[in-house]
Amino acid sequence: MNNLSRRAFVSFALASTSLLAMPAISTGSARPKVVVVGGGAGGATAARYIAKDSKGAIDVTLIEASKQYYTCFYSNLYLGGFREYDSIGHSYDNLSANHGVNVVHDWAISVDSSARKVRLGSGATVSYDRLVLSPGIDIKYDSINGYSVEAQTKMPHAWKSGTQVKVLRDQVLNMPKGGTFAMVPPPNPYRCPPGPYERISMVAHILKERNPTAKIVVVDPKNKFSKQGLFMAGWEKHYPGMVEWIDNDTHGGIKNVNPETMEIETDLDTFKADVACVVPAQRAGAIAMNAGVTDGDWSPIIPASMQTKADSNIYVLGDASVASSMPKSGFSANSQAKVAANHIRGELTGSKVFAAKFSNTCWSLVATNDGIKVGANYKAGEEKIEAVEKFVSKTDEDNAKRKKTYEESIGWYNGITTDMFS
Amino acid sequence: MLVFRGLVAEPLLEGADFDYGEYLSGQCLTCHQNSSDEGIPAINGAEALYIAKKLILYKNKELENEVMQLVASALDKDEIASLAIYFNSLEK
């Protein structure tokens, strides 16, 4: 920062002290109140940073439906046999013990944005000065003909935190010899762009060891995907002939899925599977819809603060937001949470508000010790979060480099979960 | 801030601002924690000058690693100094 911009910061901070601290005072409560809905990558990080950095000056309540958060990140590694299921589960105990966050395990049912109150499943209401919503995604079950809530036991999506990924792993382990695993990835935009292709890699890894004559067919509603060249080269190298990826132009569109007959019908052909992972289209978690801060399926935000365009008292983080050019990832949600936390603290306590900076890196595991990554850093543009610089792994990297990339991802997993839950 | 421990005279750390370092560290803490050490070095409590010098090496692409080159490329001298004194203040 040069001297000029430092002065600009100071005067801005002073302005925000006098003007913006008022709403908190006007509520009449001793401390300004922040309510965070959803204790995932975005929400747990936001709750922890607001509580930690305000050193008790802000009253933080985290509303999270589950007692234990199972990360979607690394759930593919569980699927592939690289992690124990228990190792991807995290509790909220430290957020209350170490930072005084008031953790309430319940569903947020509705938001009354004019009264600034959130209603919970128990019937209780919690009032807020600022509300942070990081509810992740809901699955659009009706986006694929024949798919439904009931279909998910037969054709699990395993795209939300929880035990569906265990069902999927059991199905893959028990697949008939020489059988077919079918994957239907979701259309854009969706949570974790490289996720479906890492999942295919992990299934291939199991099948290569246990069921080498089995086949994988990917019926994609897209014509291209994240890290495509890297994944396809990896599949050829580690699992030659096993994975067939069929793009939308080739199969002409997914017409129907049938969980009884395990068939996926397209214009071109009907694919019969022994095990199928079907991931439908997605949208922002219901509470964002209810709060009236969505436009279509997602919640538009102001890049500089993560405030919603619809309501400046409500911030939306992570998958539920329209944060393009950032991908919907846990890393992105964690990064956005810190920008929001800094802004909220500034508004409620008059602390300095610094310019938004975001970053993301997504690692994927293609096979044992073969890790790849893609990343970028971002700044707040007027309308969009804009990428500043990017990198992506190269196809010709040697084994040592790929192993190091995988090891880095283990460091990151431990790092981000500490950053969310310690 | 007294966290400089007498290093204020060091030109590499001159523009340091502790609060700004705390804010900027958010970007790093996704990866760098004491718990990340298996694959990503823990830098909590490291000497400020050590951290600043490493960041400059990544910025100048004299040290390999895509993520760190990317991270450091976006940092100016004062930001590097701010991060260095902030991480120095954290517990190992």
Ligand SMILES: Cc1cc2nc3c(=O)[nH]c(=O)nc-3n(C[C@H](O)[C@H](O)[C@H](O)COP(=O)(O)OP(=O)(O)OC[C@H]3O[C@@H](n4cnc5c(N)ncnc54)[C@H](O)[C@@H]3O)c2cc1C
């Ligand atoms: C297979 C797979 C692999 C992935 N791999 C990676 C990876 O390697 N790296 C990466 O960065 N990202 C990865 N992701 C993406 C990552 O999981 C998400 O982007 C991230 O979790 C988004 O964070 P979030 O805070 O938006 O939502 P979430 O983390 O989903 O958190 C939302 C939380 O809100 C709670 N909730 C929702 N509604 C309510 C309500 N009304 N009341 C109370 N609680 C509520 C939910 O219980 C949940 O705990 C992966 C995803 C998948 C599916």
